[in-house]
Amino acid sequence: MPADIGPTDIAVVGFAQMPAVRRSIETEVQMLVPVITEAITMAGIDRREIGFTCSGSCDYLTGGPFAFVQNLEAAGAWPPIAESHVEMDGAWALYEAWVRLLHGDIDTALVFGSGKSSASEPLDLWPQQLDPYHLAPLGVDPASLAGLQAQAVLDTGRATERDLAEVVARSRRNALANPHAQLRGEVDVDALLAEPYVRQPLRRHDLGPISDGAAALVLARGERARQLCERPAWIRGIDHRTEPHLPGLRDLTTSASTALAARKAGYDGGPLDVAELHAPFSVQEVVLAQSLGLPEGTDVNPSGGALAANIVMAAGLIRIIEASARIMDGSASRALAHATNGQLLQHNLVCLLEGS
């Protein structure tokens, strides 16, 4: 084993995702079965070797209490497995699995995330995530809040409406090369700017689509990762940080928690080949990139990002998968993947990935 890889070094060694779609006719479990199987197959391990399984999902998104329990049927949970679940994006399930692997007593972990946003109306559903005393009764929806954020950003002069449209255009163009993306194509920036506002200054295309989908990956530790994979995507650092919930208590034009998480994860501001940022609203990609201080020449969201496919509860995990894919295929050496939880970038995770 090379000197710089130790027993607490953990890498992504396999992954899979299904193409994001506006509405899947299959159940969430049916979506997960082939995705999990494919991730395990790519990793080259037997299902029974997996030492720990962790998943992310949201009961309210699926439409019922304990909804996550059924997803266990896709996870090979017989004979019994060591398993856990977070009511968060799969990126945090990855975090929990990474922590578990650090113990050193198991070598591999399976992580997955899934969601069917098509089952509900997102703008009706997600207000339920807000402070029940002060915000939810106002009926603000996520797009309205993002609109407030966007206006605040424009007011700082650090971005223009054209900049937002260019984020969207680049996302759709990048997505042409991504078989898992939902919205892809060449779009003209001026044509985008001619569209009406839905939540001024945001237009329909500034919001991520409604998507159904699922994703999974396999982590392996140290020597085992080396055995399984020519070029694993090593997790060099991973951290996550929270901000206050109420929008009025923080500066919506920066993402302080993302910058902090990046620092804690060990990001030194140096060159990056790829940054996959989980930005369900175009303005948030601008905020994140600026807060991270991404160097010039960083390829931001080569996958198309969450504006091209927005599988809630898996979109963050997919950022890590997309970054890992580019490490593993040799096209990148250093990548940063980001995931967000809650609205207005309240809670953020940063994962630094490297090839060896």
Place this chain on the structure above:
Amino acid sequence: MSVAKEDLVMTHLVSLTYRDTLPPTLNRFVDGLFDGRIVGHRCPSCRRVYVPPRGYCPLCVVTTGPDDEVEVSDRGILTGFTVITPVAYYGQQATDPFVHASARLDGADTTLVGVDITGVPHDQLHMGLRVRAVWKPEEERTAEGITSRGWGGVTTFIDSFEATGEPDADPKDYQEHMF
């Protein structure tokens, strides 16, 4: 100055609408129910029969499909039960004690959970009782109660199960497949 307790409590009634899409697997299951047939899936790997079909075998983690369809009987064995006294809550319509039972249909390896047993006094319910489906008349059958998550069971096609009058099943026939 103290605040009255009723001023501290705010009622916030929320209504959320979900659109449940039945997968092709369940659509075919529903088609069978309209015709009075109960059709499950046999796992191509372990050969176990799942009713209702899920489109996969959770033990082998392989997908199953129309090629794996197998019709099972509408008769079987009462393998587990309780009698539930309803409690009031928003949306509750039940008022009288009702049976919540599991029935293993002949030919199936899973049980149908949440079926009602009629025609048997509650204190005579016992495991091993041979039962048969009491189907709703064809014109009353509806798919409205079927969900992709299994809630509602088959109650909009089959009202309940009743005793067939046959001798009780041998425990060996259901002990391994009770729940």
Place this chain on the structure above:
Amino acid sequence: MAERCAVVGVGQTHFAKRRDDVSMPGLLREAIDRALEDAELALADIDAVVIGKAPDAFEGIIQPELFLADALGATGKPLLRVHTAGSVGGSTFIVGAHLVQSRIHRRVLAVAWEKQSEGNAQWGLAGGRSSGIGAGGAFAPWIRAYIERSGAPEHVGWMVAVKDRKNACKNPYAHIRRDDITLETVRESPMLWDPLRFLESCPSSDGACAVVLTDEAGGRAAPRPAAWVEATSVRSELGQFPGRNPVRPQAGVECSADVYRLAGITDPRAQIDVAELYVPFSWYEPMWLEGHDIAGPGEGWKMVDSGETELGGAFPVNPSGGVLSTNAIGASGLVRFAEAALQVRGLAGEHQVDGARTALAQAYGGAAQYFALGILRSEPT
């Protein structure tokens, strides 16, 4: 070699049917402030927060920990929300312990809670539909199977119901504290889910529990005796499949076997001084005694019948009063670990088991398919 993890602070709210004297943030802070006071630490000393609760439909807020971030002292810190059904309080503890044991953080706050009076738990358990069976309805057929297979007399369930409520009278935080309860009052209470009667079932409680976890240095420097996390384990299995035995779930058997192995326990009945087991319905006490190999097959009910599981008995179970006396659903699993910690710290007050040095904490959830177990000790080994 993993870092040692110690419990240095425990806090619980006074559990009640309705805590309408506090908001959700207030409820959490009551438990958190007590835990920090016990540990003589402040929120600023905490590196990360792990929080667990039952399905969000019970309060009607999606991921409430987000709006509660300030109350949790989580701003600027990592925040993980665990959700593993009824076992969640236990897995919350375990995830928190892992963060310390893997040396990522030195001090972690683990919190679990439920303010279910703000919603309706029966509605939640029914998935918002009519004719809900509740949790008891799902378990009753399995309990019936246990009673038939073991030949246990019907009064065993009533004995557990009486024992736990009387134990709760010695626990100032418990919800149901009934000194007047007798086998007769249990037997005469209304049948809810045949064979389970009203007084054999857990209450619906509001409340929270918080635990401060530290590394070895923190454990040794703590102002009061620490409880040492000797071993933890989680196991899950499918909830329904051909051949499943939900009466003695394999995941439960394997989880306890794992935790005993890690803790060097070869004879749990002799080597464990006290157990806090998740018993929301009376018969789950004998069922878990067997389900975790403390008693042999068909022998669990005899441990109850002989009085062995009483507070003064040879194998006390739920000296706190258990889930039968207090059930804020999301919190209950963590309360088991917290009470186990109090026992081996010698801080359980009136419900202290004399000389308790090794304690078992157990939480389960879903269709008796999720298990989170831990062994806590007075001294690290």
